[in-house]
Amino acid sequence: QVQLQESGPGLVKPSETLSLTCTVSGGSISSYYWSWIRQPPGKGLEWIGYIYYSGSTNYNPSLKSRVTISVDTSKNQFSLKLSSVTAADTAVYYCAMDYGGNPPLYWGQGTLVTVSS
Amino acid sequence: EIVMTQSPATLSVSPGERATLSCRASQSVSSNLAWYQQKPGQAPRLLIYGASTRATGIPARFSGSGSGTEFTLTISSLQSEDFAVYYCQQYNNWPSLTFGGGTKVEIK
Numbered sequence: 696q697v698q699l700q701e702s703g704p705g706l707v708k709p710s711e712t713l714s715l716t717c718t719v720s721g722g723s724i725s726s727y728y729w730s731w732i733r734q735p736p737g738k739g740l741e742w743i744g745y746i747y748y749s750g751s752t753n754y755n756p757s758l759k760s761r762v763t764i765s766v767d768t769s770k771n772q773f774s775l776k777l778s779s780v781t782a783a784d785t786a787v788y789y790c791a792m793d794y795g796g797n798p799p800l801y802w803g804q805g806t807l808v809t810v811s812s
Numbered sequence: 813e814i815v816m817t818q819s820p821a822t823l824s825v826s827p828g829e830r831a832t833l834s835c836r837a838s839q840s841v842s843s844n845l846a847w848y849q850q851k852p853g854q855a856p857r858l859l860i861y862g863a864s865t866r867a868t869g870i871p872a873r874f875s876g877s878g879s880g881t882e883f884t885l886t887i888s889s890l891q892s893e894d895f896a897v898y899y900c901q902q903y904n905n906w907p908s909l910t911f912g913g914g915t916k917v918e919i920k
Contacts, residue, residue, distance in 0.1 A: 730907070730909070732909075739899065739911055739913045739914050740856065740899060740901075740911040740914075741911070742909040742910065742911070745907035753907045756813070789855055789856075796906050797903065798846035798848075798858060798861050798903050798909070799858070800858055800867070802856060802857075803855065804854075804855055805855050
């Protein structure tokens, strides 16, 4: 079974760049489709964006200008960068996997990122 | 963007009773609709995909129905472990995904 684990700083200053990595185990990152999803405290879920191992990406239009998702197949990892963060970007960030054309099946446990000075 | 609207926001149900949750899409998503369960401090868990197909390991008391713009998740007899927040999600525009605002199922 595929397992995912998010990692990165839990505190980011306003206007800086949030950077997170998702490490995949139990399966090859070259076989499936990978996404980032976030959830502000006490609120609902928001899809951030998507990457395939080839590097093809797709981003939420509302975040597109600030988001970059990349993949490192040699490390079985993919990453999220969100620039110019504000307090509104405070959330639990999840990485997730699906088989393509399907809803995310496997999720990481999530990591809380707080934007504060 | 397809907007997903869930109702009610909170549903109070006694253990053993039936719970019926609704989800509406702003435009047709065919049967490309999933339901997730989320408990405090945990990641969402996929319950239903294709509007009505249970994911692996999901008990038969969970059932989904609907197509187009109107969908329902039914929990036939609520168990203590079913009290949680439930989200619907459309993937008709995959890889672009949108989620509903959630329905919290609480103990009456």
